Amino acid sequence: MTTTIKLEKKVLSENDKLAAEIRDELTKNKVAALNFVSSPGSGKTSLLEKTLQALRSEMKIGMVAGDVQTENDAKRLISAGGEKIKPIVTGGSCHLDAKMVSKVLPEIDSSDLDLFIIENVGNLVCPSSYDLGEDMKVVLISVTEGDDKPLKYPSMFRRSSVMVINKIDMLELCDFSLETVKKNALQINGDLKIFELSCRTGEGLEEWYDWLKELVKGKREA
Amino acid sequence: MHELSIANSIINIVLDEIKTKNLGEVKAIGLKIGAISGIFPDALEFGFDAIKLETVLCKTKLEIEVIPIAGKCINCSKSFEVRELVFSCPHCQSTSIKMEQGEELDITYMEIAEELEVEDG
Numbered sequence: 001m002t003t004t005i006k007l008e009k010k011v012l013s014e015n016d017k018l019a020a021e022i023r024d025e026l027t028k029n030k031v032a033a034l035n036f037v038s039s040p041g042s043g044k045t046s047l048l049e050k051t052l053q054a055l056r057s058e059m060k061i062g063m064v065a066g067d068v069q070t071e072n073d074a075k076r077l078i079s080a081g082g083e084k085i086k087p088i089v090t091g092g093s094c095h096l097d098a099k100m101v102s103k104v105l106p107e108i109d110s111s112d113l114d115l116f117i118i119e120n121v122g123n124l125v126c127p128s129s130y131d132l133g134e135d136m137k138v139v140l141i142s143v144t145e146g147d148d149k150p151l152k153y154p155s156m157f158r159r160s161s162v163m164v165i166n167k168i169d170m171l172e173l174c175d176f177s178l179e180t181v182k183k184n185a186l187q188i189n190g191d192l193k194i195f196e197l198s199c200r201t202g203e204g205l206e207e208w209y210d211w212l213k214e215l216v217k218g219k220r221e222a
Numbered sequence: 223m224h225e226l227s228i229a230n231s232i233i234n235i236v237l238d239e240i241k242t243k244n245l246g247e248v249k250a251i252g253l254k255i256g257a258i259s260g261i262f263p264d265a266l267e268f269g270f271d272a273i274k275l276e277t278v279l280c281k282t283k284l285e286i287e288v289i290p291i292a293g294k295c296i297n298c299s300k301s302f303e304v305r306e307l308v309f310s311c312p313h314c315q316s317t318s319i320k321m322e323q324g325e326e327l328d329i330t331y332m333e334i335a336e337e338l339e340v341e342d343g
Contacts, residue, residue: 001335001336002249002333002334002335002336003333003334003336004252004331004332004333004334005239005243005245005331005332005333005334006330006331007239007329007330007331007332008328008329008330009235009328009329010327010328010329011228011231011232011235011253011327011328011329012228012231012327013235014231014234015231093224093227094223094224095224095227097227125224125260126223126224126227126260128260129224129228129259129260129261129327130224151307154258154307155258155259155260156260158258158309186317187307187308187309187310188307188309189309190309190310190316190317190318190319191317191318
């Protein structure tokens with residue numbers, strides 16, 4: 001004999017509670033917050049290096065760089081002029097969770113920031129389940145990957161607000177169609193804002209910087 | 223494979239329920255998993271079965287209900303099921319849609335063994 005006890009509980013309720021606390025703190029301090037996700041090697045760190053170099057004179061940027069092993073990404077971001085960079089080494093875990101972020105956030109001091117960027121672990125599956133208190137997720141894809149990636153990882157593209165297509169300088173060398181990737185991505189999420197750029201040549205970066213400036217301005221005035 | 227982390231969260235929540243409600247043996251845990259939650263049910267069961275052994279849930283089963291994806295069109299207000307991962311309204315083709323289901327990752331019930339009263343003599 002058994003009895004059934006009803007229970008309406010979100011499995012990630014603990015994570016979501018911590019993420020809400022992070023979001024409250026960042027909103028109170030008028031800090032725009034982005035969670036960067038992609039496959040390994042799409043160019044998250046490269047784009048963040050460029051962003052730091054271009055914008056650090058006009059806004060205060062804090063970043064956490066998540067990696068399964070090594071602090072290499074955080075070191076690169078510090079070399080690019082980042083002053084408020086903290087590594088999170090997950091020691092095997094395939095994603096960041098809100099607990100890891102809330103542990104390092106006090107060291108970054110969000111009261112003195114305009115923009116907070118979380119570089120997630122390179123993985124298009126697992127990080128999609130974890131809210132980290134960001135305003136929005138930015139998903140990167142590079143032209144050396146397949147243009148069907150949005151269809152293969154729908155959860156991530158559905159939960160992201162922005163898609164950055166990186167390495168467009170290599171379009172001629174790859175069987176990757178910009179038209180196809182955009183069609184696939186918009187099928188999953190019609191509201192996606194899309195950027196096409198190359199961190200290597202600098203093409204398309206100005207539009208990205210302009211959008212970030214508007215985002216920060218909007219948050220400040222909110 | 224974050225299903226292991228998810229399995230761990232499930233175990234923690236259920237152990238907490240057992241403690242606060244003073245429950246007996248948990249035979250099964252009911253879960254609702256949305257088709258676009260990013261969770262793969264087989265991997266979750268695999269992860270749960272691996273880590274449950276060291277807990278009082280070592281004999282507990284997961285009963286997983288997969289919830290299909292459905293949305294409501296913000297433009298024409300009609301509800302529809304999302305098929306073949308096409309997230310647009312089949313009636314007016316608008317891509318402005320509100321998700322109604324399919325993203326769940328919820329514990330919905332626990333099945334508890336009732337202790338049999340042993341009669342003396």
